[in-house]
Amino acid sequence: MTREAAGAAEDQPEPVEPAVPAVPAVPAVPAASAAPAASRAGRNVPLSIAVSLALGAAVLVSLLTVRQIFVGVVAAAVAVGSYELATALRRASDIRVTIWPVLVGGQAMVWLSWPFGRNGLLAAFVLTVLACMVWRFAGGIDGYLRDLSASVLTAAYVPLLASFAAMLVVVEDGVARVLCFLVLVVCSDTGGFAAGVLFGKHPMAKVISPKKSWEGFAGSMVAGIVAGILSLTLLLDGQWWQGALFGAALVCTATIGDLVESLIKRDLKIKDMGHLLPAHGGVMDRLDSLLPAAVVSWLLLRLFVPH
Known part of the structure; x- marks a missing residue:
């Protein structure tokens, strides 16, 4: 290449790459549109109200028709509540409630409180505690006091207290x-x-x-x-x-x-x-x-x- 040709080549402007059109930025999606923000209540309020109204309606029907049905509602709540508490204790802390004596004794507390009042309730509770003591023998020494204490607590906390609601409707x-x-x-x-x-x-x-x-x-x-x-x-x-x-x-x-x-x-x-x-x-x-x-x-x- 001659000197003149080289100089001419150097004088040529460098090629300019074509500009890429700018892509408009996509606006960020607000977090609230992706998932509903938690309310201050911490629950789904409409659903919570609907469930509460359904439960209230069931209780009212039992009260305004045959009073014994209300005792059955209490008994069902006692059974489920006792099972939930026992399950939570086992899963979280490996505490083993003697579930069958608690469930059977809980039903005895509720139903005996209808005809016999406080005497029936007390007798059923005492027998439930005794049954828990004996039932836990099969589990051996390790954790006996811990499990027995949780069993008595479950029997007292759920069916014993709930039976007073059943006794309210007796009179x-x-x-x-x-x-x-x-x-x-x-x-x-x-x-x-x-x-x-x-x-x-x-x-x-x-x-x-x-x-x-x-x-x-x-x-x-x-x-x-x-x-x-x-x-x-x-x-x-x-x-x-x-x-x-x-x-x-x-x-x-x-x-x-x-x-x-x-x-x-x-x-x-x-x-x-x-x-x-x-x-x-x-x-x-x-x-x-x-x-x-x-x-x-x-x-x-x-x-x-x-x-």
């Missing part, structure tokens, strides 16, 4: 008594839920139940006292102050029951006791506030409105 005005009990617990839960979601800022027991707030407890107390006054005066011809005390006592008891079950689940490191009820968890997750409240209802209604 002539038993349907009204059960309705007072259930209305109070439902109003306490609803008032606490609404106030907690709307105004909850100060945790009541942060380690045990982070979502439970003092504002929610105040909502439960207001709803419970109003419901207590209305239910006792309208359904049982009680005094307004009796209804107020009844409502306040049941709100406190139901809250304690809720915290106790939350503490058990925290200890076992589980979210729910079971998965039978959509958006609720297990049956035990619905019985937590009802079980201790049934005992207090039975005691206070016998005191305020003797039969």
Whole structure:
């Protein structure tokens, strides 16, 4: 190549690559559109309400038709709740509840409380404890005290407390008594839920139940006292102050029951006791506030409105 040709080649501009048209950026999809954000309630609220209404309808039908059906509803809840608690204990901590004595004894507690009252309930509970002691012999020495303690706890926590709900319906005005009990617990839960979601800022027991707030407890107390006054005066011809005390006592008891079950689940490191009820968890997750409240209802209604 001649010097002139080389110089001409150097003077030529370098080829320019064709520009690639810019691709417009795809806007990021908000996280909320990929999956619905969790509500402050932590549950599917519409589904939770639907399940609650279905359960309430079943209880009302049993009360307004044949009262013995309500005892059957209690007995079924006791069986499922006892099994859920025993299963949770075994899966989380390898604690082996003597399930058959607890299940059979639990049914005996509920059904014997109808004709024989407290005597039938106490006799069935004592026999259940004895049966648990003997049944566990087959498991040997290792873990005997641990398993026996859990078995007695299960028998006392679920069927023993639930039997007081069955005893509420035994007397002539038993349907009204059960309705007072259930209305109070439902109003306490609803008032606490609404106030907690709307105004909850100060945790009541942060380690045990982070979502439970003092504002929610105040909502439960207001709803419970109003419901207590209305239910006792309208359904049982009680005094307004009796209804107020009844409502306040049941709100406190139901809250304690809720915290106790939350503490058990925290200890076992589980979210729910079971998965039978959509958006609720297990049956035990619905019985937590009802079980201790049934005992207090039975005691206070016998005191305020003797039969």
